[in-house]
Amino acid sequence: MHRAVLENGGPVLRFDAPVQGDGGRATMPVVVNLFGTAERVAAGLGVTPEGIDDLGAFLAALRSPSPPDGLRDALSRWPMLKAALATRPKVLRRAPVQEVVAEGAEVDLGTLPVQTHWPGDAGPLITWPVVLTRPHGTAAGDAGRYNAGVYRAQVIGRDRVILRWLPHRGGAAHSRSWMQAGEAMPVAVVLGADPATLLSAALPLPETISELTFAGALAGAQPRLVPARTVPILVPAGAEIVIEGWVAPGETAPEGPFGDHTGYFNAAEPFPVMQVSAITHRRDPVYLSTYTGRPPDEPAIIGEVFNRLALPTIRAQVPEIRDVWLPPAACSYRMAVVSIDKRYPGQARRVMMALWGMLPQFSYTKLVVVVDTDIDLRSWDDIAWALATRMDPGRDLMLLEKTPMDYLDFASPEPGLAGKLGIDATTKIGAETTRDWGTVMRTDPADAAFAEALLGRIMPGSGQ
Known part of the structure; x- marks a missing residue:
């Protein structure tokens, strides 16, 4: 019941007389979904x-x-x-x-x-x-x-x-x-x-x-x-x-x-x-009370808020970082997508290493994807496009071995030790490439404004 209400953004629940395992009724009320x-x-x-x-x-x-x-x-x-x-x-x-x-x-x-x-x-x-x-x-x-x-x-x-x-x-x-x-x-x-x-x-x-x-x-x-x-x-x-x-x-x-x-x-x-x-x-x-399980759960929702709280601390130490997203579906801290204001070759790799060493919880982040600021890092479609068009597996992967990891991650080959993967999905500049880089296609702003106005006339219910 708690999970169903949480997934729908529902209210705090109070069970006044929850049934116990022996079929009796508990005399102490149970409250759940406080941080739902x-x-x-x-x-x-x-x-x-x-x-x-x-x-x-x-x-x-x-x-x-x-x-x-x-x-x-x-x-x-x-x-x-x-x-x-x-x-x-x-x-x-x-x-x-x-x-x-x-x-x-x-x-x-x-x-x-x-x-x-x-x-x-x-x-x-x-x-x-x-x-x-x-x-x-x-x-x-x-x-x-x-x-x-x-x-x-x-x-x-x-x-x-x-x-x-x-x-x-x-x-x-x-x-x-x-x-x-x-x-x-x-x-x-x-x-x-x-x-x-x-x-x-x-x-x-x-x-x-x-x-x-x-x-x-x-x-x-x-x-x-x-x-x-x-x-x-x-x-x-x-x-x-x-x-x-x-x-x-x-x-x-x-x-x-x-x-x-x-x-x-x-x-x-x-x-x-x-x-x-x-x-x-x-x-x-x-x-x-609460439950813990595959997200969404209350700790995952708290983690989304803590993600925003941590951003100023992260940017104070690595100023080129513009935003960080810890996808809740990836158990919050196991994966991070980072957008940077890229200015020099190798910058994405420096950001990966800085993030892993910055706060204790990031020592358990086993995958870091770095993108440019034109990518919506909370959009899986944008992330997939950046990976598909700005990343080469032979050049843009950084792999570490035997680094600290949460004991609860049994995917790691040894308890408490695991590898980490950094993926540079940014536009390559300077010594990072010997080829001319492609130009991103964008609609002319005047054409976009015209299309919005026309869409509002022919499709009134479109919200435009």
């Missing part, structure tokens, strides 16, 4: 769809400050956001998320309506968890050092959860610091976080910016946190549910298989186990 449209993703970021580009410019200024005039311009558009980023979270003594508390023997993850999404899934999977961790040696009150990440969380018992974080993610880095000290790591899994917090946890923010602080900035309010009941972690006071617990050094369990965003089931692999010490929630909580 780009407009709702933008609203979660605190902007209109038209404001996404300005927010992207601000993120670029945070990541790599531009010269003073440019930085002042970016900050002038977001004075409240700048102030909010400098504001420390407000720590409360009591909070709605702790109206009901279950500790110790009372803990039972079965009270949550966690879905088993696909036939063949290993079990119930929490799909929108904001996992909060901090590095060893930091104080619980130093929320600015926290990492907030969205990781898969598999329920394997009444009080046990597998947390799937890959080695390059912030949660894994924090886990290593606690393991090196030989101590269990405190963890809080936040369910039903406000949209700004959830999206901030997924954003590629600079390492110096706290996701929790940035979420408060997006929401235009000071972040409101409360100490967790059984672990030294601060948690969002307004969340629906929080799962508290500890990850002991070396304790792992096989996670998966699960249907993933690639449209395939991934293989089972060992990941850390969290021993749950408490579950807290509002008096009448709702459970926020």
Whole structure:
């Protein structure tokens, strides 16, 4: 039902009494499709769809400050956001998320309506968890050092959860610091976080910016946190549910298989186990869920918005790039089409290498197609024409081997390592060719205007 509504740009859905596997009814409502449209993703970021580009410019200024005039311009558009980023979270003594508390023997993850999404899934999977961790040696009150990440969380018992974080993610880095000290790591899994917090946890923010602080900035309010009941972690006071617990050094369990965003089931692999010490929630909580699968799904829609947010950061580092499109059907980041303002031979290859090394997510982009600015890079017809008329396989392919790749991509010959292909589909200039290049045919503008006017007279319903 969720997928059918999402594919039609439909509303957020709330299931008040979803049927459980045993035929009974869950007492906790389930909400899905929160980020089912780009407009709702933008609203979660605190902007209109038209404001996404300005927010992207601000993120670029945070990541790599531009010269003073440019930085002042970016900050002038977001004075409240700048102030909010400098504001420390407000720590409360009591909070709605702790109206009901279950500790110790009372803990039972079965009270949550966690879905088993696909036939063949290993079990119930929490799909929108904001996992909060901090590095060893930091104080619980130093929320600015926290990492907030969205990781898969598999329920394997009444009080046990597998947390799937890959080695390059912030949660894994924090886990290593606690393991090196030989101590269990405190963890809080936040369910039903406000949209700004959830999206901030997924954003590629600079390492110096706290996701929790940035979420408060997006929401235009000071972040409101409360100490967790059984672990030294601060948690969002307004969340629906929080799962508290500890990850002991070396304790792992096989996670998966699960249907993933690639449209395939991934293989089972060992990941850390969290021993749950408490579950807290509002008096009448709702459970926020989603599914992951072959696009379209909510992560793919979020990815389209994040594509626009990332463009100013990309252009700040590679100015000749005019636009970047990550086709949702290609699992978002697996393929990129880039348009450039081409000025010299070899420029397309330089752009490919710059893109692969720029942001962590582009290290998983295994195909980059570079085109000229006259190509509509969101049109497969235009891309096919550029490939067919401006690319020669013997000259315009750049192939790399044994580069980093998502473990979920089993097309790669080795887990975590794969090749990359760059295709130069730009017009060839200078030393790139020894032949005269063809001239693109274009209709005379006066003839086009005449045809439009005439078409409007003979076909009134044509929209002209």
